[in-house]
Amino acid sequence: MEQNMKNTEKRILQKILKSMSHYKWEIGGITLCYLIVTATSFLSPILIAQITDKGMLQKNMQMILTFSLLLLGFAAVEQLIGIGESRLFLRIRNHIRLQFGADVFEKLLKIKYSYYKESNSNEILERITTDVDRVSMVADRGIMYLVQFVLRIISGFIGLCYISWKLTLVVILIIPIKFGLAKLLSEKKKKKVGACITSSNQLSSWYGDMINGIREIRMWNLQYAKKEHYIKEQKKLLELEKDMEMTDAVNMSLDGFLEWLITCLLYLFGGYLVCTNGLTIGGVIAFISYSKYVTGPISALLDMKMIFAGILPSAVRLYSFLDDDEESGEGDPIRPEQFEEMEFENVSFAYEEKKILKQIHFKIKRGEKIAIIGKNGSGKTTLFQLLIRLLEPAEGMIRLNHKEISAYQIKDYRNLFGLVSQDVYLFADSIRDNISLGEKLEPDQMEEACKKSGLSEFVQSLPNGISQTIGKNGSKVSGGEKQKIALARALLKNRPIILLDEATSNMDVESDADFTRLIKEELKDKTILMITHRYTNLEGMDRIFELSEGRLVERGEEMHGKDRNH
Numbered sequence: 001m002e003q004n005m006k007n008t009e010k011r012i013l014q015k016i017l018k019s020m021s022h023y024k025w026e027i028g029g030i031t032l033c034y035l036i037v038t039a040t041s042f043l044s045p046i047l048i049a050q051i052t053d054k055g056m057l058q059k060n061m062q063m064i065l066t067f068s069l070l071l072l073g074f075a076a077v078e079q080l081i082g083i084g085e086s087r088l089f090l091r092i093r094n095h096i097r098l099q100f101g102a103d104v105f106e107k108l109l110k111i112k113y114s115y116y117k118e119s120n121s122n123e124i125l126e127r128i129t130t131d132v133d134r135v136s137m138v139a140d141r142g143i144m145y146l147v148q149f150v151l152r153i154i155s156g157f158i159g160l161c162y163i164s165w166k167l168t169l170v171v172i173l174i175i176p177i178k179f180g181l182a183k184l185l186s187e188k189k190k191k192k193v194g195a196c197i198t199s200s201n202q203l204s205s206w207y208g209d210m211i212n213g214i215r216e217i218r219m220w221n222l223q224y225a226k227k228e229h230y231i232k233e234q235k236k237l238l239e240l241e242k243d244m245e246m247t248d249a250v251n252m253s254l255d256g257f258l259e260w261l262i263t264c265l266l267y268l269f270g271g272y273l274v275c276t277n278g279l280t281i282g283g284v285i286a287f288i289s290y291s292k293y294v295t296g297p298i299s300a301l302l303d304m305k306m307i308f309a310g311i312l313p314s315a316v317r318l319y320s321f322l323d324d325d326e327e328s329g330e331g332d333p334i335r336p337e338q339f340e341e342m343e344f345e346n347v348s349f350a351y352e353e354k355k356i357l358k359q360i361h362f363k364i365k366r367g368e369k370i371a372i373i374g375k376n377g378s379g380k381t382t383l384f385q386l387l388i389r390l391l392e393p394a395e396g397m398i399r400l401n402h403k404e405i406s407a408y409q410i411k412d413y414r415n416l417f418g419l420v421s422q423d424v425y426l427f428a429d430s431i432r433d434n435i436s437l438g439e440k441l442e443p444d445q446m447e448e449a450c451k452k453s454g455l456s457e458f459v460q461s462l463p464n465g466i467s468q469t470i471g472k473n474g475s476k477v478s479g480g481e482k483q484k485i486a487l488a489r490a491l492l493k494n495r496p497i498i499l500l501d502e503a504t505s506n507m508d509v510e511s512d513a514d515f516t517r518l519i520k521e522e523l524k525d526k527t528i529l530m531i532t533h534r535y536t537n538l539e540g541m542d543r544i545f546e547l548s549e550g551r552l553v554e555r556g557e558e559m560h561g562k563d564r565n566h
């Protein structure tokens with residue numbers, strides 16, 4: 001298990017590094033900047049030593065001025081190059097964010113529909129933004145400085161050995177100590193980041209659920225209980241985050257102490273060498289400056305483990321999401337006019353252990369109208385979801401024109417259907433945009449669709465007419481009006497097969513009667529599959545099926561003319 005995890009992490013690390021390889025030119029530019037900065041900073045301690053030994057100790061103002069100006073010149077070059085390096089770095093960081101963001105968005109559009117049944121939108125959003133943000137940290141300065149660190153360490157060691165190899169041994173002492181600390185703390189941090197991610201996910205899932213259920217919370221006075229729950233869970237999460245951040249704080253403090261330990265040891269031995277004439281005072285000052293070049297980057301280099309410990313749990317989750325199964329999109333093309341018939345052949349379906357549909361068998365030909373009735377939870381909507389390929393049968397086969405539906409290109413296949421459902425989702429746009437779904441339409445086309453769906457009167461009563469915005473998921477319109485918008489959309493799309501899943505469940509009696517008339521007259525050439533609980537809607541249907549205990553049974557004429565709402 002542990003080994004498996006390690007292999008996954010290794011694979012993911014390779015993937016991350018591969019994604020960085022797209023930015024060869026930028027990384028090359030940054031490396032060049034670092035090379036120049038390394039060269040100038042390599043020379044700076046030598047200049048400081050000259051100011052001390054040849055300038056201050058020999059009271060030579062000319063030397064002090066010359067070397068000070070040189071030092072200032074180097075600093076100016078370093079800062080200018082720093083600006084160029086920042087530009088390149090930000091370019092890489094933005095590209096990486098955009099790349100991950102676009103990959104994730106595309107995946108969300110293609111991932112199997114079941115993914116959305118397991119998590120609410122808040123949870124998905126939180127999970128994705130956290131993971132993308134964390135993984136984008138690979139383009140963090142800390143990691144980008146990797147090359148600079150290595151260069152600094154090499155140049156620093158050359159400088160140190162040049163001044164005194166004995167003192168250099170003191171500096172080398174830092175490596176095993178820092179290595180041991182980084183290993184210990186990074187393992188701890190990885191576990192803590194994992195725990196934080198899990199807990200934060202659970203909280204955002206709960207939070208999303210709470211926002212969606214705000215009406216019920218107010219109606220049933222659940223505010224106090226919900227607030228208590230929130231505080232309890234948020235406290236737990238904050239404790240975990242505190243623990244995680246404490247690991248970084250401990251690491252920083254130990255780093256600081258280690259730095260001072262080395263500095264004190266250098267003063268001790270350096271002071272001894274000055275007293276015994278083994279080294280000049282300027283030499284000791286230069287040595288201590290060089291030692292900072294080496295100890296800082298060594299710490300930072302070994303801290304990479306800590307940075308990756310923060311990134312890896314998110315990277316593992318993000319890449320496993322990106323590897324998740326997608327809807328199969330490729331296949332044969334089909335045009336709407338080519339549709340002849342659809343057939344369910346012994347189709348069975350189960351949600352986990354629960355069998356919903358058992359050996360469903362029926363055929364529908366072009367122009368036929370079929371009604372499906374059945375008790376709540378009998379599986380009617382599930383049957384539609386199988387039809388539009390949101391779900392896949394566990395057994396059996398659904399055929400279109402004698403060919404399994406998965407053999408068709410999904411885009412073409414879905415273009416055969418128009419859907420009006422009981423819980424239609426409307427975007428927070430205008431009524432026009434919700435009906436046209438981005439398609440350019442003539443005003444009279446829109447007007448006709450509104451008239452047929454019974455929406456005209458409502459639209460005329462609005463201050464902005466068809467341009468009126470309707471809020472998140474149509475929060476500013478009624479249930480019946482929502483269904484009429486969905487119906488107008490389906491009419492305009494003019495698809496050969498129309499699926500009506502309790503399409504009039506929220507409509508008034510008059511609108512419901514208009515709808516029945518619409519099916520009989522305007523939609524007489526369309527193939528219609530209608531789920532309904534209202535017997536009045538059965539008028540004009542060619543055949544009626546009842547779904548009961550997972551089985552689909554054809555019912556006869558006795559169903560027509562029954563009272564409303566069975």
Ligand SMILES: Nc1ncnc2c1ncn2[C@@H]1O[C@H](COP(=O)(O)OP(=O)(O)OP(=O)(O)O)[C@@H](O)[C@H]1O
Pocket residue numbers: 117351352354356374375376377378379380381382383
């Ligand atoms: N994602 C899911 N996981 C587990 N069970 C599910 C899931 N979705 C639906 N179900 C169950 O499957 C059964 C069929 O649901 P479906 O929505 O197809 O019924 P329906 O006939 O359309 O019901 P209604 O008339 O109430 O709209 C129900 O018992 C439901 O609880």
